[in-house]
Amino acid sequence: MKRLMLLGLLASGLVSAAPLNIVAAENFYGDVARQIGGEGVTVTSILSSPSQDPHLFEASPSTARAISGADIVVYSGIDYDPWMDKLLSASKNAKRRVLVVAALTGKKVGDNPHVWYDPATMPIYARALRTELIRRDPTHKGQYDANLKRFLAAMTTVSSKVASLRAKYAGTPVTASEPVFGYLSDALGFKMQNLRFQLSVMNEAEPSAVQTGAINDDLRSGKVKLFFYNTQVTDPLTEKLRSLAKQGGVSVVGVTETAPPGLTYVPWMLSQLKTIQAALAKK
């Protein structure tokens, strides 16, 4: 009887026989998809190399193939990964579901696109993904619910670390080579300087002399406590900032756009927070 029901559901398309195929533009979304989907999914992440500047990524034919065969596509949105919009419109598929994380969290074009650095983002994405997985594969609802619960519990270690650092260090002046760390810096209550300069670096544009002069001065004279250095978006200008930071006694905190190899989202965030804690403890 049960078997007949299952066959009926399979025929109606409500239950997928094979694992759901998820393609994530960035590896941290792919990682969370693996954690929520478990055995019910296979996951492909497109951006995962720590030596690559994601802002300059151009899709290859294999990326296009992966997307055309996906059941669920996840990407960040608001111009972080515009190649994704192009690939999706080039391969129409009525059954494919697309989760745009920036849209899920209410961000708009013009906002800082590095939305996964906001501690509030991943729980929202994880919940949306669970809903979508259950819609496609209701027989594994129990597993998806349990996986979501486990992930949300792990995320509380990040939020409590953020809260304890904020209690101690809110108001600390900091700066950065590029805005990747912006949301987490805001969550920590830091006073982020030189935002326009950072946006120019992100957009591969030439910062103005005034912007460059201001960040040079903040670093050289130690007016900020920390310098967040994006190790994935570098050029001679950002290299120079790093040496000015050393000159001014400003702690350099290396941060990345994509998750480093072997680190899932929560340990990745915790390791960055621990680096910050260690740097500030020395001040």
Ligand SMILES: [Zn+2]
């Ligand atoms: Zn960036």
